[in-house]
Amino acid sequence: MLPGVLSATSPGRGKADECIGDNAMGAGNQQERLDPEWIAGFVDGEGCFHVALNRQPAMRTEWQVLPEFRVVQHRRDERLLKQLQSYFGCGSVTVNNGDRMEFRVRGLKNLTQVVAFFERHPLRTRKQHDFRSFARVIRLMMNGDHLTKTGLAHVARLSLAMNRKRNTSASRILRDCTPDTARTR
Amino acid sequence: MLPGVLSATSPGRGKADECIGDNAMGAGNQQERLDPEWIAGFVDGEGCFHVALNRQPAMRTEWQVLPEFRVVQHRRDERLLKQLQSYFGCGSVTVNNGDRMEFRVRGLKNLTQVVAFFERHPLRTRKQHDFRSFARVIRLMMNGDHLTKTGLAHVARLSLAMNRKRNTSASRILRDCTPDTARTR
Numbered sequence: 001m002l003p004g005v006l007s008a009t010s011p012g013r014g015k016a017d018e019c020i021g022d023n024a025m026g027a028g029n030q031q032e033r034l035d036p037e038w039i040a041g042f043v044d045g046e047g048c049f050h051v052a053l054n055r056q057p058a059m060r061t062e063w064q065v066l067p068e069f070r071v072v073q074h075r076r077d078e079r080l081l082k083q084l085q086s087y088f089g090c091g092s093v094t095v096n097n098g099d100r101m102e103f104r105v106r107g108l109k110n111l112t113q114v115v116a117f118f119e120r121h122p123l124r125t126r127k128q129h130d131f132r133s134f135a136r137v138i139r140l141m142m143n144g145d146h147l148t149k150t151g152l153a154h155v156a157r158l159s160l161a162m163n164r165k166r167n168t169s170a171s172r173i174l175r176d177c178t179p180d181t182a183r184t185r
Numbered sequence: 186m187l188p189g190v191l192s193a194t195s196p197g198r199g200k201a202d203e204c205i206g207d208n209a210m211g212a213g214n215q216q217e218r219l220d221p222e223w224i225a226g227f228v229d230g231e232g233c234f235h236v237a238l239n240r241q242p243a244m245r246t247e248w249q250v251l252p253e254f255r256v257v258q259h260r261r262d263e264r265l266l267k268q269l270q271s272y273f274g275c276g277s278v279t280v281n282n283g284d285r286m287e288f289r290v291r292g293l294k295n296l297t298q299v300v301a302f303f304e305r306h307p308l309r310t311r312k313q314h315d316f317r318s319f320a321r322v323i324r325l326m327m328n329g330d331h332l333t334k335t336g337l338a339h340v341a342r343l344s345l346a347m348n349r350k351r352n353t354s355a356s357r358i359l360r361d362c363t364p365d366t367a368r369t370r
Contacts, residue, residue, distance in 0.1 A: 037222035038309065044223075045230025077310045124223065125262045
């Protein structure tokens with residue numbers, strides 16, 4: 001499993017949690033501190049809320065649910081990605097691909113904080129639609145619902161609604177897990 | 186000449202001026218009003234400051250300088266582009282290409298207002314570098330400096346500094362207009 005990846009059996013306890021603290025948001029040099037509305041605008045343009053569904057036959061539901069929040073920029077703006085990391089008090093800044101870097105947040109506790117931020121500072125593009133589905137996935141996962149077939153199917157439906165491109169994993173889950181008559185958590 | 190294009194002989198008096206007013210910024214439904222920091226963040230991700238240099242042999246300097254500020258989005262966010270138009274009190278929202286729409290501001294008076302906005306609400310990515318060059322071009326044009334070969338060469342240098350991709354027009358101007366020993370305004 002990748003570092004920081006949410007396991008369906010150990011939610012919210014990946015490496016991605018390591019930098020979060022109750023007072024972490026807003027940490028860092030005050031002069032460097034980003035305005036929350038600026039962050040909302042920037043994320044409206046450049047951010048991504050994504051829920052990956054990875055086939056893991058060893059897991060109870062056979063699927064790993066992996067939500068993440070990501071902002072990708074050219075490496076010349078790596079400093080800005082680190083300011084975002086400092087603001088949210090969690091996540092990592094690493095190479096995305098070639099000359100592109102990414103600020104990425106995983107882990108349920110961190111993502112709950114990210115969701116709360118974007119509920120206080122709403123997105124204004126249609127990305128808000130994706131965000132709302134993402135927020136529902138995080139809440140389902142906080143309840144452990146993704147560990148049941150019914151809950152997993154719910155996550156898959158939300159994932160399908162978020163991603164405009166074809167999502168074969170979500171379609172497969174819906175085929176296998178709806179209706180949920182055979183197994184419970 | 187395209188509608189709203191700044192002519193080197195009639196600066197700041199194109200069609201793009203038609204909707205600007207001294208109190209226009211902030212016009213529109215208050216409930217819909219965008220936060221200026223949100224705008225700065227969104228433009229940091231999605232905006233473009235551009236200075237086109239178009240060969241126009243009939244003009245005194247033989248080059249037309251055409252600065253513009255642009256935000257391009259999928260047509261599903263056309264409403265948001267119209268909110269930007271309402272906020273700035275100028276510019277147009279039209280089809281960019283296929284399913285993409287653009288909010289575009291031309292005209293020196295309008296762009297002076299745009300520049301003032303982004304000086305109050307600074308960009309935070311490296312796009313700020315492009316913006317600073319753009320702002321210098323607008324100030325040079327407000328002085329009419331682009332109507333001299335020396336001033337035009339200055340604009341060309343700033344344009345070269347802004348655009349990471351090859352800019353043959355700016356290079357040609359610099360070849361033809363530097364040093365300016367032959368002609369004055």
